Amino acid sequence: MDNINVLEEKKMGIKKSPYYRKKSRGIILVILNIIMICIVLFPLFYAVSMSIRPEADLYNLDVGLFPRQITLKNYMDVFRISNIGRFIKNSFIVSTVIMLAQLISTSLAAFSFQFLKFKGKGIIFALIMATMMIPGEATIISQYLMVSGWGLQNTLTALFLPYLTSAMGVFLFKQAFETFPVELYESAKIDGCSDIKFFTYILLPVSRPTIAALSVTSFLGAWNMYMWPLLITGSEKYRTVQIGIAMLNAADAQSLLLMLAGVVVCMIPSLTIFLIARKNMINGLTAGAVKS
Amino acid sequence: MKTTIELTQNNSNVPLLSKNRWSINAYLFLLPSLAALIVFVFIPFFQTLERSLYLTDNMGKNALFIGLENYILLFKDPSFYNSLFVTLNYVAIVVVVGVLLGFTTALLCQKSFPGVKIFSTAYALPLAIASSGMALVFGVMLNQTTGILNRLLHTNINWIADPKYAIWSVGILTGWLNSGMNFLFFSSGLAGISENLYESASIDGANQFHKLIYITIPSLMPITFFVVVTNIINAFQSFGQIKLLTQGGPGESTNVIVHDIYRNAFMNYRYGYASAESVILFFIIMIFTYFMFRARKRGL
Numbered sequence: 001m002d003n004i005n006v007l008e009e010k011k012m013g014i015k016k017s018p019y020y021r022k023k024s025r026g027i028i029l030v031i032l033n034i035i036m037i038c039i040v041l042f043p044l045f046y047a048v049s050m051s052i053r054p055e056a057d058l059y060n061l062d063v064g065l066f067p068r069q070i071t072l073k074n075y076m077d078v079f080r081i082s083n084i085g086r087f088i089k090n091s092f093i094v095s096t097v098i099m100l101a102q103l104i105s106t107s108l109a110a111f112s113f114q115f116l117k118f119k120g121k122g123i124i125f126a127l128i129m130a131t132m133m134i135p136g137e138a139t140i141i142s143q144y145l146m147v148s149g150w151g152l153q154n155t156l157t158a159l160f161l162p163y164l165t166s167a168m169g170v171f172l173f174k175q176a177f178e179t180f181p182v183e184l185y186e187s188a189k190i191d192g193c194s195d196i197k198f199f200t201y202i203l204l205p206v207s208r209p210t211i212a213a214l215s216v217t218s219f220l221g222a223w224n225m226y227m228w229p230l231l232i233t234g235s236e237k238y239r240t241v242q243i244g245i246a247m248l249n250a251a252d253a254q255s256l257l258l259m260l261a262g263v264v265v266c267m268i269p270s271l272t273i274f275l276i277a278r279k280n281m282i283n284g285l286t287a288g289a290v291k292s
Numbered sequence: 293m294k295t296t297i298e299l300t301q302n303n304s305n306v307p308l309l310s311k312n313r314w315s316i317n318a319y320l321f322l323l324p325s326l327a328a329l330i331v332f333v334f335i336p337f338f339q340t341l342e343r344s345l346y347l348t349d350n351m352g353k354n355a356l357f358i359g360l361e362n363y364i365l366l367f368k369d370p371s372f373y374n375s376l377f378v379t380l381n382y383v384a385i386v387v388v389v390g391v392l393l394g395f396t397t398a399l400l401c402q403k404s405f406p407g408v409k410i411f412s413t414a415y416a417l418p419l420a421i422a423s424s425g426m427a428l429v430f431g432v433m434l435n436q437t438t439g440i441l442n443r444l445l446h447t448n449i450n451w452i453a454d455p456k457y458a459i460w461s462v463g464i465l466t467g468w469l470n471s472g473m474n475f476l477f478f479s480s481g482l483a484g485i486s487e488n489l490y491e492s493a494s495i496d497g498a499n500q501f502h503k504l505i506y507i508t509i510p511s512l513m514p515i516t517f518f519v520v521v522t523n524i525i526n527a528f529q530s531f532g533q534i535k536l537l538t539q540g541g542p543g544e545s546t547n548v549i550v551h552d553i554y555r556n557a558f559m560n561y562r563y564g565y566a567s568a569e570s571v572i573l574f575f576i577i578m579i580f581t582y583f584m585f586r587a588r589k590r591g592l
Contacts, residue, residue: 026405033400033411040397041414043468044421046440047429058438065440105324112321119315124322131333133581135529137550138574141557141567142336142343145352165328195317224422226532231558242424246536249428256432263425274420278413282476 044267051075051261058257074261078248083236084262087244092269094159094240095222101160102218103211106169111199113170114177115185132167136227144231158232159240163222169214176210177203212280220270241266337574344568352563362568372569374544375552379528382463382548386527387520389467394474394519399508401475402482412479418472423465427533430465455545458538462546465537466530474519481515482508514587521584528577549573 046065050058051074053067078084112118113125143162152158180203188198204211229240239247245266248259274281344362346354366372397415401408433439434451442448451457489507498506531550534540540547540555547555549569557566 029400029403029405030407033405033407036397036400037411037414040393040468040471041417043426043429043433044417046433050432061443064443101324105328108321109325112318116318116321117315118318121318124326127334128325128329131329133578134333134337135525135574135577137529137531137553138340138570138577139333139336141352141553141563141570142339143332144558145563146336146339162332164332165325167329170325195321220420224424226422226424226535227554230535242422242532246424246428249431249536256438259428260432263428266425267421270420270422271417274417275413278416281419282416 047260047264047267051257051264053257055257074257075265078258078261078265081258082244082248082262083239084241084244084265086237087239087241088266088269090156090159090238091223091241091266093156095219097160098163098222099215099219101164102166102169103214105165106214107173107204107207107211108199109165109170110173110177111195111203113174114180115182116195128167128170132171140227140231143228147232152232154233154235154238156238159229159238160222162228163218166214166218169218172210172214173207176207180206209280212277216273216277216281220273223270340567340570343564344571346564348561348563350561352561354564358564362565363572365565366568366572371544371547372552375547375549378459378544378546379548382459382466382530382546383524383527385460385463386466386470386530387523389464390470390474390523391516391519393467393471395478395512395516397471397475398478398482399504401479412475415475416472418469419476420472421469422532423469423530424532424536426465426469427462427536430461430533431537434461452538453542455542458542458546462530462534462537465533466527469533470523470526474523477515477519477522478512481512485511518584518587521580521587525577525580525584528573528580 049065049067052070052072053063054069054071054073057063057068109128113121147153147158147161152161184202185198188202189195193202224242225240226242229243233239233243245259245262248255248262343352343354345357345359347356347358347361349355401412401415431452434441436442436448436450436453439451441451449457451461485508489511490503493503493507528548529550530548531554534546534548534551535554538546540551550573553566553569553573556562556569
């Protein structure tokens with residue numbers, strides 16, 4: 001009896017709790033978030049803020065976080081002095097090829113695992129999943145010796161060759177296809193629909209979220225990759241953005257700001273893709289980790 | 293004609309098509325992925341295992357079979373122990389910084405408030421950022437004379453050339469890079485906590501701090517485990533940011549394993565020795581990956 005009374009009182013208390021308390025909590029939350037966003041985004045803000053100031057202001061101790069004069073000269077110069085246009089083109093070609101190749105190869109494999117019957121399915125699937133356990137660094141020496149042994153050093157082909165498929169992609173597509181009713185596939189077969197037609201016209205259109213998720217992650221991964229291009233390409237002609245910008249890194253003020261302008265330019269595509277496809281990317285990332 | 297045959301077959305209890313047809317088709321669908329993985333993952337992996345047992349020439353050819361000599365040399369090499377120690381140190385910094393950042397930001401976006409979408413997009417942003425590009429930005433930020441950090445703190449420290457601070461510089465940078473991914477994992481974990489728990493806690497007179505300690509943190513334990521392991525695996529594989537920010541230096545104070553492999557293989561042309569190091573790295577990562585898969589199986 002007592003307990004119930006206490007409970008009643010508490011409930012009443014909550015109901016009667018003054019409105020301003022809730023409101024002030026919201027304000028505190030916003031303030032904390034504003035502080036946090038300043039910390040998290042500080043490096044990005046700093047890069048932009050530095051890249052739009054004239055080089056004279058780099059050593060000027062009076063000029064702090066915010067540029068006193070705004071100029072786009074560093075951006076003009078980075079395109080004029082370095083080959084950044086070509087680097088972007090190279091990176092774009094390589095990333096697009098990797099993205100398309102991964103989409104095609106992984107979705108085909110996942111289709112086979114989910115809808116077709118064949119000998120050794122379990123073992124082959126386990127093998128593909130096992131490759132996730134092998135870190136890139138454990139194979140990169142051999143990949144380098146193999147690809148350069150074929151005489152492919154300094155070619156665009158060498159840049160995308162080792163990344164034409166991904167075990168994670170097979171896993172994600174298989175998960176997506178599991179939700180597709182097998183009866184529909186069987187009835188399509190009975191109606192004389194071939195596997196490849198079913199795959200292209202029925203299955204892929206309903207797997208759009210997974211396609212988007214994998215596209216974003218594979219494109220960004222390729223765009224941001226560093227170690228492989230560093231090893232396999234030495235000439236200016238086949239340099240990718242990440243390597244090309246790092247090459248601008250020198251001690252004098254002018255190239256410092258040029259380099260930051262280059263970094264900002266190369267972040268623009270990644271950030272744009274991220275902002276457009278944020279939802280899909282998040283689903284793709286957490287699909288493997290979290291049961292929805 | 294074909295469809296009628298299939299239909300009649302279907303009416304009886306035999307499979308639609310002969311087993312053979314099915315199989316060949318299935319293997320054809322698998323071929324692109326399987327071929328790529330065999331050629332570019334499996335074969336190189338076994339070549340690495342093999343190469344680690346050989347003395348190699350400068351072209352990377354296996355010149356002389358020496359058995360476990362590379363491994364014996366490795367475990368006698370103080371530089372290798374230093375790499376292991378540096379890597380552990382670095383991984384610890386990356387995990388603490390990355391997980392704390394990810395957890396705090398996710399917590400701040402747990403409840404809805406005006407602008408929550410903008411904030412959560414910003415917190416996930418580091419996901420899309422290239423580690424190499426960010427390393428260059430940090431390089432400017434940490435510069436002794438012109439960098440903003442010394443100006444803000446009124447110090448005059450060379451953050452990158454001082455062994456005490458260099459490991460912290462690359463560690464915090466990588467922690468920041470991982471924080472976006474961690475934010476997403478923790479956010480999805482927080483979304484899974486039932487509102488009823490918080491409500492009944494409020495009725496029992498719990499304040500915000502109690503709720504955090506007794507509800508939020510215990511509920512997030514499984515996902516935290518997963519995030520920590522994922523971060524450890526990622527940190528073990530860091531290369532670009534270290535190569536660009538510190539080149540493994542000063543001295544060997546930031547010479548993590550992957551950077552040491554790179555140095556041994558591509559600067560000193562000791563491919564066999566570096567392959568042995570790769571194999572050890574593989575085993576370390578495999579152990580952590582095993583834990584991660586086990587965590588997934590437990591239904592995260």
